[in-house]
Amino acid sequence: xxxxxxxxxxxxxxxSRGKRHGKPVPKRRPRxxxxxxxxxxxxxxALILDGTLGAGERLNEVALARSLGVSRGPVRxxxxxxxxxxxxxxxxxxxxxxxxxxxxxxxxxxxINGALFGLAAANAAERATPAEAQALRSLVxxxxxxxxxxxxxxxxxxxxxxxxxxxxxxxxxxAEALYGQLTRKLLLLRRxxxxxxxxxxxxxxxHAALLEAIAAGDAALARGLAEAHARLGRVxxxxxIGHAAMPPQPATRGAKAHRKEETP
Amino acid sequence: xxxxxxxxxxxxxxxSRGKRHGKPVPKRRPRxxxxxxxxxxxxxxALILDGTLGAGERLNEVALARSLGVSRGPVRxxxxxxxxxxxxxxxxxxxxxxxxxxxxxxxxxxxINGALFGLAAANAAERATPAEAQALRSLVxxxxxxxxxxxxxxxxxxxxxxxxxxxxxxxxxxAEALYGQLTRKLLLLRRxxxxxxxxxxxxxxxHAALLEAIAAGDAALARGLAEAHARLGRVxxxxxIGHAAMPPQPATRGAKAHRKEETP
DNA sequence: ATTCTTTAGACTGTTTACAGTTCCGCCCGG
DNA sequence: CCGGGCGGAACTGTAAACAGTCTAAAGAAT
Numbered sequence: 001x002x003x004x005x006x007x008x009x010x011x012x013x014x015x016s017r018g019k020r021h022g023k024p025v026p027k028r029r030p031r032x033x034x035x036x037x038x039x040x041x042x043x044x045x046a047l048i049l050d051g052t053l054g055a056g057e058r059l060n061e062v063a064l065a066r067s068l069g070v071s072r073g074p075v076r077x078x079x080x081x082x083x084x085x086x087x088x089x090x091x092x093x094x095x096x097x098x099x100x101x102x103x104x105x106x107x108x109x110x111x112i113n114g115a116l117f118g119l120a121a122a123n124a125a126e127r128a129t130p131a132e133a134q135a136l137r138s139l140v141x142x143x144x145x146x147x148x149x150x151x152x153x154x155x156x157x158x159x160x161x162x163x164x165x166x167x168x169x170x171x172x173x174x175a176e177a178l179y180g181q182l183t184r185k186l187l188l189l190r191r192x193x194x195x196x197x198x199x200x201x202x203x204x205x206x207h208a209a210l211l212e213a214i215a216a217g218d219a220a221l222a223r224g225l226a227e228a229h230a231r232l233g234r235v236x237x238x239x240x241i242g243h244a245a246m247p248p249q250p251a252t253r254g255a256k257a258h259r260k261e262e263t264p
Numbered sequence: 265x266x267x268x269x270x271x272x273x274x275x276x277x278x279x280s281r282g283k284r285h286g287k288p289v290p291k292r293r294p295r296x297x298x299x300x301x302x303x304x305x306x307x308x309x310a311l312i313l314d315g316t317l318g319a320g321e322r323l324n325e326v327a328l329a330r331s332l333g334v335s336r337g338p339v340r341x342x343x344x345x346x347x348x349x350x351x352x353x354x355x356x357x358x359x360x361x362x363x364x365x366x367x368x369x370x371x372x373x374x375x376i377n378g379a380l381f382g383l384a385a386a387n388a389a390e391r392a393t394p395a396e397a398q399a400l401r402s403l404v405x406x407x408x409x410x411x412x413x414x415x416x417x418x419x420x421x422x423x424x425x426x427x428x429x430x431x432x433x434x435x436x437x438x439a440e441a442l443y444g445q446l447t448r449k450l451l452l453l454r455r456x457x458x459x460x461x462x463x464x465x466x467x468x469x470x471h472a473a474l475l476e477a478i479a480a481g482d483a484a485l486a487r488g489l490a491e492a493h494a495r496l497g498r499v500x501x502x503x504x505i506g507h508a509a510m511p512p513q514p515a516t517r518g519a520k521a522h523r524k525e526e527t528p
Numbered sequence: 529a530t531t532c533t534t535t536a537g538a539c540t541g542t543t544t545a546c547a548g549t550t551c552c553g554c555c556c557g558g
Numbered sequence: 559c560c561g562g563g564c565g566g567a568a569c570t571g572t573a574a575a576c577a578g579t580c581t582a583a584a585g586a587a588t
Contacts, residue, residue, distance in 0.1 A: 035356055035541070037344070061570070071543050073337075076571090080301065080341055084348035092299055093549050093570060108438040115383040119375060174372040178442070299571070325540070335573045340541090357540060357579050 036070055037077030043068065044078050048087055048098055049187045055100035059088065086185050101188040107234065109182050114230030116179050117163070121210060121226030124169035125219040132169050133215040139165065140207050147200045155200050162207055166214070166226075190237065199236045206232065300334055301341030307332065308342050312351055312362055313451045319364035323352065350449050365452040371498065373446050378494030380443050381427070385474060385490030388433035389483040396433050397479040403429065404471050411464045419464050426471055430478070430490075454501065463500045470496065 044064070047053045065075045079096040082088045088096045124132075139162045146154035163183070167176040195203075206229040213222040308328070311317045329339045343360040346352045352360045388396075403426045410418035427447070431440040459467075470493040477486040 035354075037541090060568095062568090072570090073542060073544095077341065077344055080345060081348060084345060090299075094551095095570065105438065108436045111383060111387075111436055112380065112439050112442065115379040116376070119379040123375075172372045172375055174369065174446075175376050178376065182438075301571090326538095336540090337572060337574095358581095359540065 035077075036074040037081070040064075040068055040070060040074045041078035041081045044082060045085075045087060045184075048082075049184065053098050055098055055188070057098045058094075059096040059098070061095070085181055087188065099188065101185065103189070106186060106189050106237075109186055110230065110234040110237075113179060113182050113186075114227050114234075116175055116182070117166070117230050118223045118227040120167045120170035120172065120175055120179070121214060122219040122223035123172060124166050125214045125217050125222040127171050128169040128214055132165065133211070136162065136165055136169075136211045136214065140204060140211055143200070143204045143207065147197065147204060150197065152195060152200075155195070155204075159203065159207075166210075169214070190241070195236070195240060199240065203229070203233065203236065299341075300338040301345070304328075304332055304334060304338045305342035305345045308346060309349075309351060309448075312346075313448065317362050319362055319452070321362045322358075323360040323362070325359070349445055351452065363452065365449065367453070370450060370453050370501075373450055374494065374498040374501075377443060377446050377450075378491050378498075380439055380446070381430070381494050382487045382491040384431045384434035384436065384439055384443070385478060386483040386487035387436060388430050389478045389481050389486040391435050392433040392478055396429065397475070400426065400429055400433075400475045400478065404468060404475055407464070407468045407471065411461065411468060414461065416459060416464075419459070419468075423467065423471075430474075433478070454505070459500070459504060463504065467493070467497065467500065 044053070044059070053059070059075075059079055061072045061075050061079070065072045068075070079088060079090060083090045083096065087099055089099050090096045128136075139158055143155050143158040143162070146152075146158055160183075164176075164180070167179050170176070206225065210222060210225040210229060213225055308317070308323070317323070323339075323343055325336045325339050325343070329336045332339070343352060343354060347354045347360065351363055353363050354360045392400075403422055407419050407422040407426070410416075410422055424447075428440075428444070431443050434440070470489065474486060474489040474493060477489055
């Protein structure tokens with residue numbers, strides 16, 4: 001009995017909109033150039049990938065609306081958008097739930113990402129400009145420096161930038177968007193990138209080889225290296241979480257999860 | 265100023281809900297098991313792929329809502345969902361427009377589809393059951409029959425089923441969904457599949473070879489054949505529309521399109 | 529005649545209100 | 559003691575109302 005049977009409330013009192021002194025987020029928004037729903041969606045996505053909204057948690061429309069200072073409409077739109085990107089699941093008459101990525105699905109996404117990355121690398125080898133190749137080179141150097149000083153976060157950022165840069169070199173906007181979306185989805189599982197130093201060094205060596213293949217214009221080699229990198233990245237990920245299944249159930253913080261919390 | 269300064273709104277015909285004698289679809293819907301927005305999205309998608317909603321046309325929320333017998337909320341949701349799938353573009357304060365796929369984007373999608381299909385074929389070679397192989401075989405036979413009797417529609421259905429079956433054999437739900445989505449998006453461009461008989465025969469020969477590779481469990485060969493099939497399919501598509509650019513602009517029917525109709 | 533300004537209209541973005549459903553606790557009968 | 563209806567609260571789905579924006583046509587000035 002971790003919590004009282006009382007209904008969970010994000011806001012304690014919150015009787016109505018009559019009082020004006022304690023309201024948390026009633027601030028006027030200064031002419032947003034984009035629809036509110038999009039903004040809300042981005043914020044919700046950040047909240048989810050950030051872990052503030054735990055896996056399996058329900059997105060209470062009214063609570064979120066009050067918390068974000070908007071009405072339910074944009075929140076609904078945002079939830080539906082996030083459903084399309086796969087971050088939440090919507091069930092009729094029950095609401096939107098933060099999706100918990102099963103390991104199996106993550107493996108599927110890794111496969112797709114590998115194919116996409118291989119395609120991008122091959123294209124990049126044929127189409128990348130010298131400037132882009134140089135950018136890749138400096139990114140690899142930056143990652144090496146991050147590894148040397150044990151900067152996991154820096155490595156993570158460099159890694160993301162490196163992959164994104166290759167996708168950009170491929171001149172395939174669709175693939176670029178798709179890859180970004182899938183990669184974000186993977187973040188559902190590995191909340192925080194806590195790679196081991198050995199892993200980082202290994203990955204960056206692969207990066208260097210791939211970069212050279214691209215710079216040399218060898219599409220076939222680049223593709224092979226990229227696919228191998230994706231496969232090895234998957235293996236490294238599995239290794240970093242214990243090599244075996246380890247379903248993400250022990251991580252569910254029971255404090256927030258008090259209902260059945262199933263996400264079919 | 266007690267007298268109405270200007271509160272009286274002159275009724276611009278067909279604006280308010282004053283008249284309702286000619287309402288086309290006010291019928292009560294019998295408890296739909298899915299949210300209305302989803303249903304509306306599916307109907308809109310059909311309308312778009314069907315060509316009823318021409319390229320570049322604006323989706324008038326109120327008109328569509330009345331026409332479908334629902335309110336604007338679900339229509340908005342549907343439009344946003346279709347935006348996520350890439351069938352429409354939404355512009356702030358201007359509305360949702362049926363997207364016209366440029367040839368360049370279609371080529372990008374063809375590339376992605378090729379990578380995805382290659383991945384699926386390789387997996388299928390390793391994981392397909394004998395029953396599934398048999399299903400593929402009968403599909404190829406059915407397509408052959410359709411070709412023999414000049415049944416373009418039948419061939420098209422068989423072709424879709426064949427590809428979908430391979431994706432299903434790959435045991436990668438994510439890839440399956442993605443492939444379907446991308447393929448549907450391609451339908452924006454080639455409204456009606458009017459392949460030439462020679463094209464159909466060529467494609468089916470490739471199907472047969474691919475099928476054999478999958479049945480034999482040769483993943484590498486299957487992947488190569490699948491990717492080649494995708495590439496050749498792209499070439500055939502280009503050939504069937506004139507081999508050159510031919511931008512899809514002449515299709516804008518002026519009757520419905522009275523504005524500038526640009527879709528950036 | 530042409531161009532700039534004004535002004536009305538239509539439509540989208542957002543909010544608010546209502547109806548139906550689901551879920552939880554509670555009471556009652558076995 | 560336990561299982562099964564029963565009522566109420568909370569929440570979602572949907573509809574309608576409100577407010578701001580963009581478009582476009584009409585009028586005035588050059």
